[in-house]
Structure formats: C-alpha cells, structure tokens
Amino acid sequence: MKIGELSKTSGCxxxxxxxxxxxxxxxxxxxxxxxxxxxxxxALKELEFVKHCRSLDISLDDIKxxxxxxxxPEESCSSVNELIKQQLNLVNKRMKELKAxxxxxxxxxxxxxxxxxxxxxxxxxxxDS
Amino acid sequence: MKIGELSKTSGCxxxxxxxxxxxxxxxxxxxxxxxxxxxxxxALKELEFVKHCRSLDISLDDIKxxxxxxxxPEESCSSVNELIKQQLNLVNKRMKELKAxxxxxxxxxxxxxxxxxxxxxxxxxxxDS
DNA sequence: ATAAACCCTATAGTAACTATAGGGTCAAGT
DNA sequence: ACTTGACCCTATAGTTACTATAGGGTTTAT
Numbered sequence: 636m637k638i639g640e641l642s643k644t645s646g647c648x649x650x651x652x653x654x655x656x657x658x659x660x661x662x663x664x665x666x667x668x669x670x671x672x673x674x675x676x677x678a679l680k681e682l683e684f685v686k687h688c689r690s691l692d693i694s695l696d697d698i699k700x701x702x703x704x705x706x707x708p709e710e711s712c713s714s715v716n717e718l719i720k721q722q723l724n725l726v727n728k729r730m731k732e733l734k735a736x737x738x739x740x741x742x743x744x745x746x747x748x749x750x751x752x753x754x755x756x757x758x759x760x761x762x763d764s
Numbered sequence: 765m766k767i768g769e770l771s772k773t774s775g776c777x778x779x780x781x782x783x784x785x786x787x788x789x790x791x792x793x794x795x796x797x798x799x800x801x802x803x804x805x806x807a808l809k810e811l812e813f814v815k816h817c818r819s820l821d822i823s824l825d826d827i828k829x830x831x832x833x834x835x836x837p838e839e840s841c842s843s844v845n846e847l848i849k850q851q852l853n854l855v856n857k858r859m860k861e862l863k864a865x866x867x868x869x870x871x872x873x874x875x876x877x878x879x880x881x882x883x884x885x886x887x888x889x890x891x892d893s
Numbered sequence: 894a895t896a897a898a899c900c901c902t903a904t905a906g907t908a909a910c911t912a913t914a915g916g917g918t919c920a921a922g923t
Numbered sequence: 924a925c926t927t928g929a930c931c932c933t934a935t936a937g938t939t940a941c942t943a944t945a946g947g948g949t950t951t952a953t
Contacts, residue, residue, distance in 0.1 A: 639930065649931090650911060658909090669918045671931055680892075687891050691865055695909070701891070704882055712885035716876040719887055723869045730862050733855055736820055740852045747845040753833055756841035758848055762816050762830070763809075768899065778900090779942060787940090798949045800900055824940070 637667075641674045645682050652682065658695055660685050660702065693722055766796075770803045774811045781811065787824055789814050789831065822851055 642649045655661050661681050664672040684705075688698045697718055704715055746757025753759060771778045784790050790810050794802040813834075817827045826847055833844055875886025882888060 637931075648911080651909085653933095654910065667918090667931095669931075671918075684891055687893075689909090691869060701888075705888055708881060708883035710882050712876060712880050712882045712887065715882060715885055715887050716873065719869060719873050719876070723866065723873060726862055726866045726869060730859065730866065733859050733862065737852065737855045737859065740820060740848060740855060744845065744848050744852060747841060747848070751841050752837060753839050753841045753844060754837035756844055758841065758844050759830075759834055762813060764816075766900075777942080780940085782901095783941065796900095796949090798900075800949075818940090 636674050636679075638672045638674070641679060641682065644679060645686060647682060647686060655682070655685055655695075658699070660695060660698055691722065692726070693718075697722070765803050767801045767803070770808060770811065773808060774815060776811060776815060784811070784814055784824075787828070789824060789827060820851065821855070822847075826851070 636644070638649050638652060641647075642652060645652075647655075652661070656663065661678065664674050664678055667673055684702070685698055688701060689695075693701070700718065701715065704710065704712075743758045743761050746761060748757070751757075765773070767778050767781060770776075771781060774781075776784075781790070785792065790807065793807055794804075796802055813831070814827055817830060822830070829847065830844065833839065833841075872887045872890050875890060877886070880886075
C-alpha cells in the first residue's frame with residue numbers, strides 16, 4: 636500500500652509517518668518506479684507499535700531503544716522492564732504536579748464572584764500574591 | 765537592580781527574563797549608561813506574577829491576556845474567570861489521560877517476570893498488540 | 894592595566910510534530 | 924494527446940517555552 640492508505644489505516648498523518656521514518660523508527664520502505672513509498676503489513680505493524688508506545692507517552696528515543704531490544708529476542712527483558720518503570724515514575728510525577736495545580740486553580744476559581752470588577756477579583760489577587 | 769540580581773531574587777534564569785521581555789510579558793526596563801537593564805520592585809512583581817501563572821501551566825499567550833485584563837481594573841472579571849476555568853478543564857483532561865496511561869503502564873509492568881528473555885516478555889507483547 | 898564577573902544581542906537547539914512551497918506521478922475523462 | 928485531479932516527493936519553516944552558544948561590551952577589583 637502507499638503512504639495515504641497506511642495513514643488512513645493507522646490513524647497517523649502522512650507527515651508523521653515520514654517523520655518517524657527519518658527518525659529511524661520505521662524501516663525504510665520499498666519504493667515504486669515513481670519513487671512512491673510502498674508498505675507491507677509488517678510495516679503497518681511497526682507503525683502500530685510506535686503508535687502504541689506514543690499513546691503511553693514514551694519518547695521517540697525510548698521507542699527506538701525498545702525497538703532495538705525487540706530485535707534481540709534472546710536477551711534479558713530487564714531493560715525493557717526498567718524503561719517501563721521509569722515511564723511509570725514520570726507519569727506519577729506528572730500526576731502529582733497536576734493535582735497540586737488543579738487544587739490551586741479550583742481554589743482560585745471559587746474566589747471569583749462573577750459579578751465583580753477586575754479590581755476586586757479574587758483570582759487576580761491570588762495570582763498577584 | 766541588574767538582571768543577575770532579579771534572576772536570583774525571582775528564581776527565573778536570566779535568559780528566561782529576557783525572553784519574557786521579548787514576548788511582551790514584562791515592561792521594558794530602564795537602561796544604565798552601559799545599556800544594562802535596571803529593574804525596580806515593580807518589575808520584580810510583574811515577573812512574579814508571570815512566574816506564578818506559569819506554575820499553574822498557563823500559556824504565555826494567556827498570561828499576556830491576564831496582564832491586559834489586570835490593567836483594566838474597572839472591567840468585569842468574567843473573562844478572567846473564564847480563562848481560569850478553561851485552564852482547569854485542560855488540567856482535568858490531562859489528568860484523565862494520565863490516569864489511563866498509568867493504568868496501562870502498571871498493568872504492563874506487572875506482566876514482566878524479570879528473569880525472562882525479551883522473546884517471552886509480557887511488556888513487548890502488550891506493546892505489540 | 895588587566896582579569897574576573899557581569900552584561901549585551903542575535904542565533905541555534907530542544908521534542909514531536911504540523912504546515913508550507915514547489916515540484917513530480919498516475920489514472921481517468923475529454 | 925492532453926488535461927485535470929488526486930496522490931506522492933523533498934526540503935524547509937513554524938509551533939511552545941525555554942536553554943545554550945557565539946561573539947562581543949561594561950564594571951569592578953587588584
């Protein structure tokens with residue numbers, strides 16, 4: 636299939652597919668006479684792997700590492716585990732930050748009695764302090 | 765005070781202060797004979813306002829809007845309220861995404877029995893599906 | 894007089910894309 | 924045969940909020 640079809644099937648934009656290829660996350664596709672990229676089902680699976688990793692917010696660099704690991708099936712999977720754990724730590728850290736942030740925003744929003752002027756606005760006051 | 769002192773007092777890097785100035789978030793400071801930026805306490809407060817907004821992950825564009833609103837003390841504060849509510853929505857949305865993400869990562873991590881090879885690794889398997 | 898510590902502008906780099914310019918390919922219709 | 928439209932190509936610039944660098948000037952202390 637050509638890139639347009641791969642794009643529709645996978646849900647990744649054409650630009651993104653080409654970008655992943657340049658970053659070395661997808662193997663170089665065959666080319667047609669007219670230099671169009673031609674993809675197999677295997678290529679679709681590669682792309683879906685990347686997409687799944689991205690949906691977990693794994694960085695492109697880490698995905699590259701995972702792909703390399705995937706290609707060494709006999710090695711220990713402890714490094715894979717390590718990478719996932721780190722990703723989990725990152726997510727936990729972000730969640731904590733977001734919670735704190737949510738609390739302050741909620742509190743701020745509650746101090747705004749909408750029929751007020753900016754001069755007396757509780758939100759601006761708390762941002763100012 | 766000069767930019768180095770403002771940087772230490774505020775906790776923003778010198779580069780960031782100059783960046784905020786270029787983006788129009790801080791008023792243009794006085795300059796010394798030798799063209800060094802000179803800041804007053806008012807400037808420090810401006811910077812702290814920006815910093816506080818940033819700690820709530822409000823975008824520079826939205827901070828600019830808040831500053832403009834701040835300078836119209838007699839207007840209604842409903843637009844301020846609106847902006848904060850939108851920010852809260854954004855944060856809530858991100859939290860939901862993060863929770864889903866955390867769940868999948870946790871589940872994946874639990875399928876890895878560390879003494880395995882990559883070939884039999886539950887993590888790689890679930891990323892592949 | 895000179896060295897260290899500070900400041901200046903302008904520009905490039907970061908992550909993970911998205912968008913654009915300026916072109917080539919291919920199949921269908923006239 | 925020719926043109927139209929849908930598709931493809933590469934290379935480059937833009938996005939956000941910074942950070943880092945190059946290549947200089949200023950101030951202060953010795």
